[in-house]
Amino acid sequence: MKVLKLLTILICVVLSVNPPVNATNPYLNLGFQSGTFTGWTGYNWVYSTEVSSNNTSKIQVTLPTARRQVIMSDTTAYDQTVGGLLKIIPKGYKYSARLGDVITNADGGIGQGGFRCWEQSLVYKLKVDSTNSLLVMKFACVLQYAPDHTALMEPRFKLTLYDQSGNTINTCTNYDVYSTSSTVKGFQAYTSTNSLFSSAPKFNWRDWTTVGADLFAYKNQTITIEFMSADCTGRFHFGYAYFVADCQPMALNTKYCAGNDTATLKAPEGFESYKWKNAKDSLVGTNQILYVIKPADGATYKCVLTSATSCTDSLSTTIWKYDPKADFSVTPVICNDSIYQVAFTNLSTTNRGTLSYLWNFGDSTDTLANPVHAFKTSGWHSVSLTVSNSGDECAVTKVDSVETFYPPLVGMGGDTTYCPGYTTTLKGYGADHYDWTYNGKTYTSQDSIMIGAPGGAVTMTGYRSDNVCYSTKHRTVIEEPYWDFTTAPDVLYCEGDSAVLKAKGALTYLWNTKETSDSIIVKTPGVYTVVGINPRGCEKTLTITVTEDALPQAEFSVSPTTLNSRHNQINCSIPQESGVTYYWNFGDSTAIEQGASVSHVYTTLNYGLCKVTLKCVNENGCTQSLVKDISIVPFVPNVFTPNGDGVNDVFMKGVHLQLFDRYGMKLYDGNAGWNGIYNGKKMDNDTYFYMIKYTDSTMQTQTLKGYVTLKK
Secondary structure, eight states: OOOOOOOBOOEEEEOOOOOOTTOOOSSTTTTOTTSSOTTOEEEEEEOOSSOGGGOOOOEEEOSSBTTTEEEEOOTTOEEGGGTTOEESSOTTOSOEEEEOOOOOGGGTOTTTTOOOOEEEEEEEEEEOOTTSOEEEEEEEEEEOOOTTSOGGGSOEEEEEEEOTTSOBOOOTTOEEEETTOTTOOSOEEEEOOOGGGTTSOEEEEOOOEEEEEEOGGGTTSEEEEEEEEEOOSSSSOOOOEEEOOEEEOSSOEEEOBTTOSEEEEEOOSOOSEEEEEETTOOEEEOSSEEEEESOOTTEEEEEEEEOTTOOEEEEEEEEOOBOOBOOEEEEOOOTTOSSOEEEEEEOOBOSSSOOEEEEEOSSOEEOOSSOEEEOSSSEEEEEEEEEEETTTTEEEEEEEEEEEOOGGGOEEESOSEEOTTOOEEEEEESSSEEEEEETTEEEOSOSEEEEOTTOEEEEEEEEOTTSSSEEEEEEEEEEOOOOOOEEOOOEEEETTOOEEEEEESOSEEEETTSOOSSEEEEOSOEEEEEEEEOTTSOEEEEEEEEEEEOOOOOOOEEEOSEEOSSSOEEEEEOOOOTTOEEEEEOSSSOOOEESSEEEEEOSSOOSEEEEEEEEEEOTTOOEEEEEEEEEEOOOOOSEEOOSSSSSSOSBSTTSEEEEEOTTOOEEEEESSOBOSEETTEEOOSEEEEEEEEEEOTTSOEEEEEEEEEEOO
16 A cells, blocks of 8 residues: 555535426436435445455445445535535435445544445436436536545546447546546635544535536437446545436427517526527527517527536527417206216417417316316316417416206205204205295295294205206205203302312313313302203203302310319310201210210320310211310329328329428439328428429320428
8 A cells, every 4th residue: 555645535426406396307216306216226346456355346236225325315414524515415406316435433444444445336227308308417526636546546436328239428428537637627625624534634526516418319219327436446535426317308498478578598407608699690698598588580599508517519499479379168068968078169279389288177187179077066167278389388378167057966055953043054056046945935046045943844946047957956954853961950069178060961061161071170159051062063051050158167165174183074165056066076985975065074084185076067068177185184182191091191103203392302202102201200291392294195294393281
């Protein structure tokens, strides 16, 4: 491998014209309109002048082939190899095909000792006729410059046309370019800052270039179009291409119509320059389109077309003013014609040339000069005839109303059942005008009739505009039978609660709350309405009255609020409300008591809190409850008599007791209770001070302080 001093990469981007997004192309997927390779054939092979043992023969591949032949579909994307300066799909096109790909480090590429040397091609066979004899292509190339390579080693792009015998068509449209092709014009320089190309940052690239190939000499032959791109035959340089193709007639399009003083002459697209000359061989224009003001009939012009590859073609045209006029007549159809077809006679004219026709019957089109059309409906139809000549450029249109009359297609539409209290409308169709008979009265020349109670038989007669043909139809209109639409009865709910309102029997529902389900939840008293609509569209309205019931009062009095083993009865009361029942729970496992005033005696008391619960229930089941706490404390006598008579001999047995004399000396500390003795001696009658600690029912420690009098 020669030492690489300067690397300039060839990226041949070849895009022959893909028809504009909204255009149609009669040649099967020539421009990749389907976003696939349908109609195209692909080939891949490897060719290296350095490692010939890796060379392969040219083989056909299944398309698409990863990194070799790929459809591009992102119309907003740019080629990043040249810094985003080149769009991968040209403006106005949806797809392009890419040949080849960039060498990356993942390939063991630049500076990694990688081996590529891929060559790839795409081939298309085209049957040439007068409508496709101009093949248009666009391409852009980025050439890799490597001074240590011979031309045949460099990346390459090649475009070649072959006749049906496989011989190369000698046309300047054929394009074969290498890295150092100094004769190729239109290239720009670009130096990449991408680290991937750090050893070869320089690129020479060519933006979109359009060329056209005149294939008229190969009319009725099948020619072959081949696009090829190749990496270099060394190791590190790559080339790839994007392209599409399109065909059009090899002719000048000339438009000069009556009512316009300017003729428009349009040359085929795809050429680098245009030179228009008149009959005196004077240059009169250099754009693709030439406008000629008030030309004389028979004036001749020619256009010399030069492609970007210096291909030159010359086309001529003669200007004639065309004055087509559109007109037609209709053959009347008899009343009992079972085919109900209408015959159209073309009366259009033109001052020269031939006309083409386009009929639009509203339900279909036709291109015959004198068509016969069977309309799908009876009545009046808008029909248009557009005639054109001079390559469909000069077109005029006539629009007229055509009447058909076929009795089986005359009738009346509308619902023959009306909702109670409402009406229904019947409307005639298929005729010019209508008479109606209903309830002994006749209504003439009106398209529709409105019918309500009492309903009954309706007769409609539809007429053709001349009143010669007519058709009579009969219908019976009835009132919608009764349908069962119901709601739940009026609802009462307790204060702070909610109510469910339900309706049934309708297809759809609408409450005055704007809700549309068959049931709703309400939390506010009032009158609620629901409108139900059945499948026919009849509606009924029902109401539900919702009442809120106030909760009974639950505030009660209790006395006393503190209990002990000596005083163990409480009294509870509440003012009696009408229709309210009171249920008392005293929290000691005894039975629930009832009444507005109750007394309760606790037989078992645990220190701490006792809860008294009152539940008030009114006659509608609305409930209110209230809980009050009662404190349970130890009973502490204010006198005790340790005289041995077995009554009140021990002070506060069962709690933790500390006892002090009036001087603060501790006489007792324990829970067995004090018997009035200190250090083996009975204490004198006197007042003593205590501090009692006990654990309540919530396992909290409580403290009581006071004094007690000892009497022997």
